[in-house]
Amino acid sequence: MNERLFTRDAEREGILxxxxxxxxxxxxxxxxxxxxxxxxxxxxxxxxxxxxxxTVLICSFVSRKIVYTVRIIIYTLVASLxxxxxxxxxxxGDALSQMYASVGIYxxxxxxxxxxxxxxESKFYRLARPYMTRLAGFYILGYDLSLITFGMLRGFLTTxxxxxxxxxxxxxxxxxxxxxxxxxxxxxxxxxxxxxQINAEHNRRRLEKASxxxxxx
Amino acid sequence: xxxxLEILLSAFAAVTLENVIFTSAIGTSTLIECAKSPKxxxxxxxxxxxxxxxxxxxxxxxEKLLTTPxxxxxxxxxxVLCLGLxxxxxxxxxxxxxxxxxxxxxxxxxxxxxxxxVLGCLFNNGIAGGSLGERVIYGAEIGIGFILAAYILxxxxxxxSSDKVPASFRGFxxxxxxxxxxxxxxxxLNLR
Numbered sequence: 001m002n003e004r005l006f007t008r009d010a011e012r013e014g015i016l017x018x019x020x021x022x023x024x025x026x027x028x029x030x031x032x033x034x035x036x037x038x039x040x041x042x043x044x045x046x047x048x049x050x051x052x053x054x055t056v057l058i059c060s061f062v063s064r065k066i067v068y069t070v071r072i073i074i075y076t077l078v079a080s081l082x083x084x085x086x087x088x089x090x091x092x093g094d095a096l097s098q099m100y101a102s103v104g105i106y107x108x109x110x111x112x113x114x115x116x117x118x119x120x121e122s123k124f125y126r127l128a129r130p131y132m133t134r135l136a137g138f139y140i141l142g143y144d145l146s147l148i149t150f151g152m153l154r155g156f157l158t159t160x161x162x163x164x165x166x167x168x169x170x171x172x173x174x175x176x177x178x179x180x181x182x183x184x185x186x187x188x189x190x191x192x193x194x195x196x197q198i199n200a201e202h203n204r205r206r207l208e209k210a211s212x213x214x215x216x217x
Numbered sequence: 218x219x220x221x222l223e224i225l226l227s228a229f230a231a232v233t234l235e236n237v238i239f240t241s242a243i244g245t246s247t248l249i250e251c252a253k254s255p256k257x258x259x260x261x262x263x264x265x266x267x268x269x270x271x272x273x274x275x276x277x278x279x280e281k282l283l284t285t286p287x288x289x290x291x292x293x294x295x296x297v298l299c300l301g302l303x304x305x306x307x308x309x310x311x312x313x314x315x316x317x318x319x320x321x322x323x324x325x326x327x328x329x330x331x332x333x334x335v336l337g338c339l340f341n342n343g344i345a346g347g348s349l350g351e352r353v354i355y356g357a358e359i360g361i362g363f364i365l366a367a368y369i370l371x372x373x374x375x376x377x378s379s380d381k382v383p384a385s386f387r388g389f390x391x392x393x394x395x396x397x398x399x400x401x402x403x404x405x406l407n408l409r
Binding site for chain 2: 069073076077084087088114178189194197
């Protein structure tokens with residue numbers, strides 16, 4: 001029972017209430033600059049997931065007795081080493097390497113993402129390892145889902161197509177520019193937060209109603 | 218005098234029209250974090266500049282050691298080591314300058330070292346393959362550009378996170394929208 005509740009808490013926190021991209025506003029650069037369509041979003045999300053999850057997991061074994069100055073260097077160094085096989089994988093095929101090249105330096109820059117440099121110390125490593133692993137997984141999933149949603153929406157607005165199929169007669173190419181990415185990210189993030197607020201309000205009312213009914217009985 | 222003015226103007230153009238935040242988004246999350254505490258802006262910006270300049274110089278020599286394609290795969294790791302070395306030296310220097318100053322700085326100096334702006338500077342330098350001088354100048358441009366961008370955001374951050382802004386836009390979305398509008402302005406200036 002506790003196990004299920006823990007998973008639900010971690011899921012809610014990582015994907016919704018503390019969603020790294022839309023709610024907390026971290027790791028913005030890859031989304032605003034390089035995430036221009038579904039494919040670039042998938043590439044970025046894959047690199048991010050593998051590098052971050054493995055780094056968080058491996059570095060959880062680093063002793064807390066080591067001073068923070070050295071620990072942070074170890075974390076980013078481990079991330080840069082985990083990135084090597086990921087880079088080799090994405091440069092192995094022609095089509096894949098072409099898509100991978102389109103995200104430019106934003107893929108290797110993910111080795112210093114704040115999930116590794118900040119959240120490990122402020123959150124993850126203060127928790128028991130099994131729960132930490134689950135929570136980190138859901139945070140990563142939350143970022144991936146928001147990045148892919150954002151990429152699809154941006155591609156759709158920029159070209160009027162979804163996965164290559166023309167849907168809209170109009171297109172707004174300005175969204176492919178950096179400023180378009182910033183403006184769209186701000187709008188989507190505000191919409192996401194609005195949904196969270198409505199959801200929280202709905203839950204509060206439901207709880208109030210339930211408690212009123214209980215006290216009425 | 219005209220040569221001096223020319224250098225001054227090109228330096229100004231480098232930190233405004235080619236500002237790394239407004240033209241490539243690198244370091245945006247750090248920028249927003251930095252704008253929340255304007256008191257730390259000067260020291261934060263100083264350390265970003267220091268890390269960009271010194272690690273660019275170090276990376277220039279370290280890259281010379283990576284001669285084979287296999288060793289180039291570890292470029293990110295080498296950059297991290299360069300940054301780590303500058304980070305340790307910086308902390309040691311501040312420790313010698315004064316314990317109080319050191320205690321105050323160590324809370325956020327790691328943020329200035331391990332972020333996309335500084336690492337992005339090293340990667341961009343590596344791609345451009347410039348001389349030592351060019352890399353150091355680019356590092357300084359990144360740092361000063363970051364300070365400028367942080368200042369532009371910090372002067373309006375209280376308004377962007379005030380109660381007058383709708384709750385869902387308050388804080389992060391409003392800041393990103395603001396950065397987007399400035400980025401659009403710089404984009405249009407660059408078109409001319």
